[in-house]
Amino acid sequence: MSNQIIKLKLLEKQDLQKIIDWNVDKSADDLMQWAGPKFNYPLTLKQLENYFLSEVFIEKVFVYKILLTSTDEMIGTIEIREIDETNKIGKICRFLIGEKNNRGNHIGTAALNEILKIGFKDMNFKKITLGVFDFNYSAIRCYEKVGFVKESLSKNIRKVSNAYWNLYEMSILKPEF
Template identity: 35%
Template sequence: MIRLEYFTPADFQQLIGWIQDPELLQSWSGALFSFPLTEDKLAWYLEGTNNPPESDALVYKAVESKSGETVGHISLGGISHKNNSARISRVLVGNTTARGRGVCQGMIKGVLKIGFEDLGLHRIDLGVYDFNTAAIACYEKCGMKKDGTMRDVLKHGDNYWSLIEMSMLEHEWRELHGKKQGHFIL
């Protein structure tokens, strides 16, 4: 099982250690950061986050419940109370030994639960580069639906990366989890 805890400055070095090359950094963060990732850049990234009533972003580390080991990172940003929407971003199963063990699904389901149940959102979306087939499969297993592809949105070296947009709506979340209007179906 995976639990999500707020990402703090105490977690900076572990995340920096996971992201050791420019391609992984760009795949994880798009154009948000430049290589190398530093504590100063991560301090800026955390400014104004992790205060649900006021922040437009919640940033988490993923912790394996049994071992207490931090195995990943995820954020729920672009939180719009006006539109009841948010965007999942910066998803990383950083501990390579944890890959293929359901960590990504645990992180996605955890952040969807926070968004739909705790924040009362209507829509949660994300973007994933089209070559990241493992992530796409994970998101689909969690119930995310493909909305379309934005072609050649990011330049990496001499190549362009295309982005698949995916989303889930609150009624889809309720249907997947046996809930109706905030209550369990009996």
Template identity: 35%
Template sequence: MIELQPFTEADFPQLIAWIDNERLLKEWSGGLFSFPLTAEKLHWYIEGTNDPQHSDAFVYKAVDTSTGQTIGHISLGSLSETNKAARLTRVLVGDAARGRGYCQAMIKAALAIGFEELKLHRISLGVYDFNQSAIGCYKRAGFQQEGILRDVVRYEDGYWSLVEMGILEPEWRQRQAAAQQ
């Protein structure tokens, strides 16, 4: 089982160790960070997060409750109280945990926080079109593809396109009810 816990300064070394090359940093953060990822940069990233009364971003580490090991990272940001919407960002499963279903569990946990605790109506995300394993994970969690933003990020000699995906609260509730049967 996965539990999402607030990402804190104590978690910086693990995340920095996972993101050990420029391409992975770009895939994980878009243009938010420059390589190398450092503790100084991460201090800014978590400033003002995880306060249910005032934050527009919630940054989590994913912990495997059976082992106590941190296995990933995920954030729920761009929170709009007016639109009851947010965006899943910076999803990463650590090297040793990949291919074991953790991504799906992390997404489900984040959706539960968004729809149950934060009372959102819509959660969106963007994923680079070449990341087919992530796209499959998001589809299995109930996200629907809504469009493609072509050539949005330049990397080395090419461009990356972004697949936009979203899920609405009634769709999520319907999936939850079906899973209970």
């Protein structure tokens, strides 16, 4: 899948170190915001390798690397998981634009449009969902820009650094895309 700015390809084991590099100077809160409780701080290559062995290669989890079309440089990741084949629903998780200089350049919007094409056209989903912490305003704006709507707010869903975080569940239906 590709468009003018980025293209998506399935993430491979040799790409995992790049994710570690993006997270070297990040806090435990940053890791929680991006990955939820899936990984422990600090993020290690072993954790990512175990994730691939236990989930990506066994379950229906599709992790894509986001590549700049012009250079093939890997600049982020995005995944589809929690696939409900009966109801034709998938969930976007662990969406990360690695370097700050790649944020705010419509790359996030382009990546979302590409993953939605995969979900709605290739996987034939009727609905795609995601969760986002309520203070992540830039992500919420990006999601709304491509058509996601807020469905619900779960208050105090996650305790992080002595504070409780709220989470919006958002979704988009195939006809809305």
